[in-house]
Amino acid sequence: MVVELGRVTDEPGRLTRTFLSPAMKRANRLVGGWMKDAGLTVRVDAVGNLIGRLEATGVGRTGPVRRGGAGRSALPKTLLLGSHLDTVRDAGRFDGPLGVLLPIVALGELRRRGVKLPFAVEVLGFSEEEGVRFASAYLGSKGYCGQLTAKDLAMRDADGITVGEAIARWNGLPVRRSLGEVGTSSRSKRVGVNALHLNATHQRGELLGYVEVHIEQGPVLEAKKLAVGVVSAIAGQSRFKLTWTGKAGHAGTTPMALRRDALAGAAEFISGVEAIARRTPGLVATVGLLTVSRGAANVIPGEVVHTLDVRHARDAVRRSVLRQIGRLATQVANRRGLVRRWQRTQENTAVACSPALTAQLARSVAAVQGKSPSLVSGAGHDGVVMAALCPVAMLFVRCRAGLSHHPDEYAAPKDFAVALAVLTDFVERLAKDYRG
Numbered sequence: 195m196v197v198e199l200g201r202v203t204d205e206p207g208r209l210t211r212t213f214l215s216p217a218m219k220r221a222n223r224l225v226g227g228w229m230k231d232a233g234l235t236v237r238v239d240a241v242g243n244l245i246g247r248l249e250a251t252g253v254g255r256t257g258p259v260r261r262g263g264a265g266r267s268a269l270p271k272t273l274l275l276g277s278h279l280d281t282v283r284d285a286g287r288f289d290g291p292l293g294v295l296l297p298i299v300a301l302g303e304l305r306r307r308g309v310k311l312p313f314a315v316e317v318l319g320f321s322e323e324e325g326v327r328f329a330s331a332y333l334g335s336k337g338y339c340g341q342l343t344a345k346d347l348a349m350r351d352a353d354g355i356t357v358g359e360a361i362a363r364w365n366g367l368p369v370r371r372s373l374g375e376v377g378t379s380s381r382s383k384r385v386g387v388n389a390l391h392l393n394a395t396h397q398r399g400e401l402l403g404y405v406e407v408h409i410e411q412g413p414v415l416e417a418k419k420l421a422v423g424v425v426s427a428i429a430g431q432s433r434f435k436l437t438w439t440g441k442a443g444h445a446g447t448t449p450m451a452l453r454r455d456a457l458a459g460a461a462e463f464i465s466g467v468e469a470i471a472r473r474t475p476g477l478v479a480t481v482g483l484l485t486v487s488r489g490a491a492n493v494i495p496g497e498v499v500h501t502l503d504v505r506h507a508r509d510a511v512r513r514s515v516l517r518q519i520g521r522l523a524t525q526v527a528n529r530r531g532l533v534r535r536w537q538r539t540q541e542n543t544a545v546a547c548s549p550a551l552t553a554q555l556a557r558s559v560a561a562v563q564g565k566s567p568s569l570v571s572g573a574g575h576d577g578v579v580m581a582a583l584c585p586v587a588m589l590f591v592r593c594r595a596g597l598s599h600h601p602d603e604y605a606a607p608k609d610f611a612v613a614l615a616v617l618t619d620f621v622e623r624l625a626k627d628y629r630g
């Protein structure tokens with residue numbers, strides 16, 4: 195399944211699937227087929243999330259669950275299992291898909307064994323987590339939770355298409371009208387979402403929790419020689435778009451002293467950020483994308499735009515470092531006669547996983563693997579967004595050399611098997627202990 199899904203790409207010769215792209219549509223069709231084979235009812239929501247639902251089959255069943263129907267409180271609760279189906283550019287095959295495919299296999303297995311579940315299960319394949327197309331992550335899970343703001347919908351991709359337009363096109367809606375509706379939605383930050391008829395949110399208390407299986411994307415499990423581990427917390431993260439504006443000029447005729455070189459300023463700033471990160475334990479800071487506007491070999495760069503991503507497990511540390519970085523940017527800009535603009539494109543506080551749900555997951559890990567190590571996730575995950583909706587727990591699977599976001603990303607089938615056994619055991623125990 196992983197290999198087959200890994201062939202579904204927007205770019206020939208390498209794996210790239212981005213938000214609402216043609217390949218995402220094909221991926222939804224392929225994975226949706228596997229969901230149906232496992233007995234799930236499949237739908238794709240307005241932001242492109244693939245949702246496979248298995249109704250409760252065990253004790254306490256009160257008939258088919260209808261969202262928004264009468265007698266809602268009497269209906270069984272829902273357990274959410276999932277991850278994302280989008281990828282970075284030139285990606286590996288496991289980051290994301292593993293957490294969508296393993297639950298499908300687990301539910302198929304439970305069905306074959308005739309295990310009754312007193313709660314419904316939804317397997318979620320989020321349409322956007324990596325932040326590739328709009329340089330802002332979690333659009334899929336935010337859409338699922340009804341958290342997309344008018345600001346989110348107004349972000350533009352490299353072709354100038356806004357999130358709102360992309361969603362409208364995906365849904366076959368007239369683009370201008372939908373955007374007009376978004377534009378007039380001042381009453382609440384979330385009205386824009388309703389105007390586009392995006393997802394209705396699950397009601398609070400209706401969900402048992404969200405559990406995500408994901409490759410570790412780090413070297414800890416490999417060092418411990420263990421296949422899986424539970425996640426205690428996800429590091430907080432801030433992402434920015436910075437624009438440095440100087441003055442373009444002829445590379446041959448403008449003396450060095452008279453230059454206002456936007457790229458040289460950005461470079462000094464970026465080196466300074468690296469130095470700050472190096473002396474702050476546990477902190478990581480990255481500039482991963484940089485564009486020299488109208489750049490040419492014989493032109494002094496007049497404008498540079500780049501991203502900045504800063505993460506730490508403790509929010510207080512991250513915030514203090516961001517203040518240092520802000521002062522650095524001001525110093526560099528003042529000294530070099532540059533104008534710098536900041537735009538915050540993402541802000542996520544550190545997220546603690548649910549102690550109760552994590553303990554249940556750890557119990558299954560201990561049962562299958564013997565030991566149950568606990569890890570902090572330096573990478574962001576859909577759980578960051580889902581934590582606003584329900585308790586969250588995560589299971590990490592060992593990946594070779596901690597490598598991810600790369601075509602050589604690899605997790606061994608024997609490790610999936612362990613993760614599958616853990617997930618199956620977890621759902622089964624949850625069903626056994628379930629009190630309604």
Ligand SMILES: [Zn+2]
Pocket residue numbers: 278289290323408
């Ligand atoms: Zn991922």
